[in-house]
Amino acid sequence: MLKFLIVDDDEILRFSLRKILESRSYLVDEAQDGVEALSKVDTCIYDGIFLDVNMPNMGGLETLSRIKEKNSSTFCVMLTAYSNVEDALEAMKMGAYDYLEKPVTSQKLFSLIDDALSTTSMVKMAGYCAPKTELDFGGGRSMVGESEGIKRVFDLVYKLALVDSSVLIMGESGTGKELVARALHFSSARKRQPFVVVNCGAIPENLVESELFGHERGAFTGADKKKIGKFQYANGGTLFLDEIGDMPLLAQVKLLRVLQEGRFTPVGSNQEVSVDVRIIAATNKHLVKLVSQGLFRADLFYRLNVFPIILPPLRERVKDIKSLCHYLIDKFNMKEKHTKQPGGLTTGRIQDIDYLALKALESYSWPGNIRELENVVEHAFVLETGSQISLKSLPEHIRENFEKVVSEKNIQTLENIKDSSDKAYDTKSGIFTSFMDDGGGLDFISMKEQFEKSFLIEALRRYKGRINQIALSTNITKMTLLRKLDKYGLDPKEFYD
Ligand SMILES: Nc1ncnc2c1ncn2[C@@H]1O[C@H](COP(=O)(O)OP(=O)(O)OP(=O)(O)O)[C@@H](O)[C@H]1O
Numbered sequence: 341m342l343k344f345l346i347v348d349d350d351e352i353l354r355f356s357l358r359k360i361l362e363s364r365s366y367l368v369d370e371a372q373d374g375v376e377a378l379s380k381v382d383t384c385i386y387d388g389i390f391l392d393v394n395m396p397n398m399g400g401l402e403t404l405s406r407i408k409e410k411n412s413s414t415f416c417v418m419l420t421a422y423s424n425v426e427d428a429l430e431a432m433k434m435g436a437y438d439y440l441e442k443p444v445t446s447q448k449l450f451s452l453i454d455d456a457l458s459t460t461s462m463v464k465m466a467g468y469c470a471p472k473t474e475l476d477f478g479g480g481r482s483m484v485g486e487s488e489g490i491k492r493v494f495d496l497v498y499k500l501a502l503v504d505s506s507v508l509i510m511g512e513s514g515t516g517k518e519l520v521a522r523a524l525h526f527s528s529a530r531k532r533q534p535f536v537v538v539n540c541g542a543i544p545e546n547l548v549e550s551e552l553f554g555h556e557r558g559a560f561t562g563a564d565k566k567k568i569g570k571f572q573y574a575n576g577g578t579l580f581l582d583e584i585g586d587m588p589l590l591a592q593v594k595l596l597r598v599l600q601e602g603r604f605t606p607v608g609s610n611q612e613v614s615v616d617v618r619i620i621a622a623t624n625k626h627l628v629k630l631v632s633q634g635l636f637r638a639d640l641f642y643r644l645n646v647f648p649i650i651l652p653p654l655r656e657r658v659k660d661i662k663s664l665c666h667y668l669i670d671k672f673n674m675k676e677k678h679t680k681q682p683g684g685l686t687t688g689r690i691q692d693i694d695y696l697a698l699k700a701l702e703s704y705s706w707p708g709n710i711r712e713l714e715n716v717v718e719h720a721f722v723l724e725t726g727s728q729i730s731l732k733s734l735p736e737h738i739r740e741n742f743e744k745v746v747s748e749k750n751i752q753t754l755e756n757i758k759d760s761s762d763k764a765y766d767t768k769s770g771i772f773t774s775f776m777d778d779g780g781g782l783d784f785i786s787m788k789e790q791f792e793k794s795f796l797i798e799a800l801r802r803y804k805g806r807i808n809q810i811a812l813s814t815n816i817t818k819m820t821l822l823r824k825l826d827k828y829g830l831d832p833k834e835f836y837d
């Protein structure tokens with residue numbers, strides 16, 4: 341069941357919106373200003389938030405920016421008077437899905453919700469359809485990727501979010517195992533219940549049992565107070581057992597029992613405790629090997645391995661590097677915006693990654709996988725002075741690797757394409773002939789920009805300036821679309837009916 345939050349200082353408006361939403365049996369919560377809204381967002385996950393633009397204490401734009409800071413995929417719609425449409429458009433640049441002019445009728449409201457349900461992030465959050473290249477979920481994160489490997493993972497996550505079985509996630513360090521576990525939990529019916537993480541490798545062996553199952557006072561030396569275990573904290577929700585390969589054998593026996601019977605006994609207690617917890621486990625170890633060495637129980641392995649999810653290493657899904665870079669650029673821009681100018685509305689300092697830098701990243705082997713890529717993009721944010729991440733802002737070892745992979749001659753050719761200054765560029769194939777300027781030069785960047793601008797004007801005309809529709813039909817994310825419209829000085833309002 342979808343759950344919405346209405347944030348408006350006007351009690352009558354909140355009441356009428358509540359009635360409309362409840363007529364479809366949606367769950368509704370209210371907040372009278374941004375401050376109250378933020379405290380609600382901290383404790384509850386909403387499928388959608390309706391935000392008034394003008395409110396005392398904290399206005400709608402600031403509230404939106406704080407909500408997006410917590411979870412960039414939250415579905416937010418601005419409520420606005422006619423005179424505030426400008427603000428609403430700004431809000432869309434900040435990631436609001438759309439705006440509704442007051443008075444809000446049930447027809448306007450439902451057509452917006454239905455539109456969102458059939459197309460965007462709300463669909464994904466509600467688990468209505470299979471994902472394409474992005475998986476949005478609560479908990480402040482989303483996963484991106486276009487390779488067949490990651491699309492298979494997204495697909496599995498959607499399927500497994502609908503059931504309650506245990507899942508075993510396997511993959512090298514930094515491939516996104518914890519992210520997948522969160523995606524599973526926050527796309528499932530348990531999403532409003534706790535998601536509890538236990539790093540089995542980080543707990544001293546003699547404390548693992550008490551950490552997981554709790555203990556009675558005096559159960560062992562040092563147990564001066566009764567302690568509730570992680571299983572009980574996670575009751576109703578999901579327990580994520582990270583680094584399960586490091587779990588001591590004794591705790592494995594107890595874990596197997598909880599998986600089979602849903603019951604366990606806290607250390608030093610005579611009383612059994614029943615819990616309703618979904619188990620998601622992850623490991624970067626070769627569990628089959630551990631089983632054969634007697635370090636991991638075979639029965640537990642089979643119990644967990646009913647639904648394995650294997651995350652391929654980044655070097656096997658090179659196709660994801662571009663979309664991950666764009667995602668990370670947006671993420672770091674958002675971070676910069678919030679630290680440097682809270683609530684600021686400017687588009688990011690760095691907007692893209694250039695051709696050569698992307699090729700360098702694609703030719704690297706990524707032993708630390710996506711975590712390493714994150715560090716590289718963050719590094720580039722510090723060093724890059726232009727608007728695109730370029731070779732010179734990448735770490736030395738990645739540049740050196742690129743130089744080795746591509747021969748000097750090829751790098752030269754690539755650079756010539758990028759700088760569009762290679763008059764002697766070999767066009768034997770004839771492919772680029774139509775793009776040559778009068779002097780025989782090949783200006784790729786300006787051709788690309790001309791094409792982008794005409795394409796956007798055509799799209800604005802065709803869809804009468806409606807951003808959501810354009811984003812949907814052109815496969816450009818809304819964020820990129822707004823950024824590009826800004827870049828070319830195009831105003832969607834000029835194309836309205
Ligand atoms: N597909 C993805 N899209 C966006 N971000 C991703 C993706 N996969 C991983 N990340 C990011 O990469 C980082 C590492 O992911 P995560 O912590 O889930 O990896 P892990 O497999 O659990 O690593 P470890 O084995 O070291 O614990 C995180 O910051 C995560 O947000």
Ligand SMILES: [Mg+2]
Nearest residue numbers: 514517518582
């Ligand atoms: Mg992890």
